[in-house]
Amino acid sequence: MKCETKCEMILEELQAFIDNELPQERHNEVLAHLNECSECTRMVEELEELSMVMQKWDVPEPSLPTAQQVLAAAKPSGGIFFRFLQQFYELPFKLKAPLLAAATALVLLFISVVQDQPNLKSRPSRAPESVAVKPHSPIPNIQEESYREAAKEIEELKRDRALQDQIASSQDSSVGGGVAGSVIGGVNAPVVISPTLVTPAEAPSKPASADNVESFAMISKNSVEKQDYRVKVSSKDLQPTDRLIIKSANLTLETENFDDSKTKAAELATSNGGFVTRLQVSTQGRARVADISVKVPARNFEKVVNEIRRFGKSVQELVEGQDVTDQYLNVFDEVQSEQQLEQDVRKSVEADKSNSYEKLYAQRQLREIARQRAALERQLQQLRDGAALSTINIRLEEKSSSILAVAPGQELTVGQQIKLAFVNGFRNLFSLILPIVLFVGEAGLSIIFCSLLIYGLYWIGKKYVNKREKRVYQFSSSETRDWTK
Amino acid sequence: MSRSDEELMREFQEGNDTAFITLYERYRLAIYRFIYRKIAHQARAEELTQEVFLALVRYRKDWRQESSFKTYIYRIAFNCSLSEARRSEHKVMVDDEDEQNSVASDTLSPIEQVEQSEIKQHIKRALAKLDADFRDPIILREYEGLSYEEIATIFDLPIGTVKSRIFRGKLELKKLLTPVLNPDINDLVKPASTSTATGVGTNAPSQML
Structure with missing residues (x-):
């Protein structure tokens, strides 16, 4: 009985005893016990035998690289870019995730800027369009024919003017009768000016001969599309207009x-x-x-x-x-x-x-x-x-940004104020959530697209780094294969 | 001439590559043996050994000069094999078939050779069956002769735990290796063997535990 308790106490330490890992005092104690207890002695023998048997498992000769090869392989391979990639992939996920998210955001930003570019460019030309003047104006329709008509009219007018001058010089006071017949474009064209349409191309040739006749319409094929229609009306003169x-x-x-x-x-x-x-x-x-x-x-x-x-x-x-x-x-x-x-x-x-x-x-x-x-x-x-x-x-x-922004002079009761505060709170909450919902709804697809893009790049980079690292480690793989033959 | 590992490592940290060569020659086989016995796969053990030394070179600055180099390098090896195990969790460990032929000794007769290789296979399988917590300290103790204290440092465990793990692991191994340990009895009186001859070896400890 006494022995058994002692055995129990000592058993756990038998291996340590064999391994010579016990303090001297304890070692001696165990040694003394072994002299008395045959079971424990047998245990020791068996454990020793086990160790002996275990030694029979020898390892095959390895084919390891030389120290120089290891040193060479340990040197950072590849350029700065590869090393940077390597460093990146070695970062903990906690750091990598925000970086990837930031990259996604950057791509989104980039796309939005790129997509916005044409809009920015077209803004000036869009502005006049939004003023609904152009569609109402008949000018683009009449423009083609009036172009030629105007030229003809000018010629006629010039002739009429010459005729008028002749008449005027001969009969000073009575001009009316002679001129009454010259009707151009449904408008009487006496000494007063007639409304005509003149293109800029025609303009320079004309004013020299006909002093009083002026061209007012500055409409050309190009200017119609580009410019807004400027109405040249002066309240002083009876000036015809385009x-x-x-x-x-x-x-x-x-x-x-x-x-x-x-x-x-x-x-x-x-x-x-x-x-x-x-x-x-x-x-x-x-x-x-x-x-x-x-x-x-x-x-x-x-x-x-x-x-x-x-x-x-x-x-x-x-x-x-x-x-x-x-x-x-x-x-x-x-x-x-x-x-x-x-x-x-x-x-x-x-x-x-x-x-x-x-x-x-x-x-x-x-x-x-x-x-x-x-x-x-x-x-x-x-x-x-x-x-x-x-x-x-x-x-x-x-x-009013807030429902509580009451018009001056108005007062609210406490109950109303509380009610309004709640309403206002919900409103603000809604206005806070709404943009997010809209953002996710509208940009969801592009977010998914960008995330996938970034993830794809991440994956490709990882594969690339792994492949290169593998190559570094496998410098002796051929030797290994040779050895196995 | 024979400088301590720590001195060499310090020199290597300061940029002396020849110090590394010495260290490498001292430890490469030990590390390889440890990893090989741990994962029982030669090619992967070779690869992992390279990885251990590559890590040692790459992160040479990480070694604190006051700690033991031996435990440091075993620790790297342990971590490398751990991550390897995690990486190839889905892979099934396959026995190295080549091994049997590889260490063919001329001094043994063919029958003895077969016997030897059978014993080896037994040990290998028994160790593979053993829980990793028991196996690793036993490998380090039995094959590499590391002290309990060193093992405790490598696995970051109290010495008492290491002591009991080695003992329990060995008891377990003893059970697993019964046919190898008592081949004669095993062969002759198979049914009776467990109760008589190996009675102390198998039953007694389990009762006492």
């Missing part, structure tokens, strides 16, 4: 800096040679609304409209270009004939020396004609003004 277009725009915008935008709109009008015709601020619910009407010179119309668009988010937009050229020409025609009539009547009245009833009647008629002519001229003036000054109606709606 195309009279009354432009107008109605813009409804949502803006966060309401006051700023309001003043800026007015400033924009004045700085572009226009003026504010109306400014009304009212309150709708919690938000303020400003109705601003401005008039700006037609040539600045597009510029101003584009500027205004930047004030906020466009809610509603209507840009119109109304072509009133035909109307203008008709009225102009009527004015001419009224003038002619007036002149004729006045001449006959002046010629009639008598003071008859007929003369009185004729004079009254003359007044009537003059009034009508004035009315027509007013109409003409209106059309010119309309074309010269474009109307822009702006409706600015205040967009």
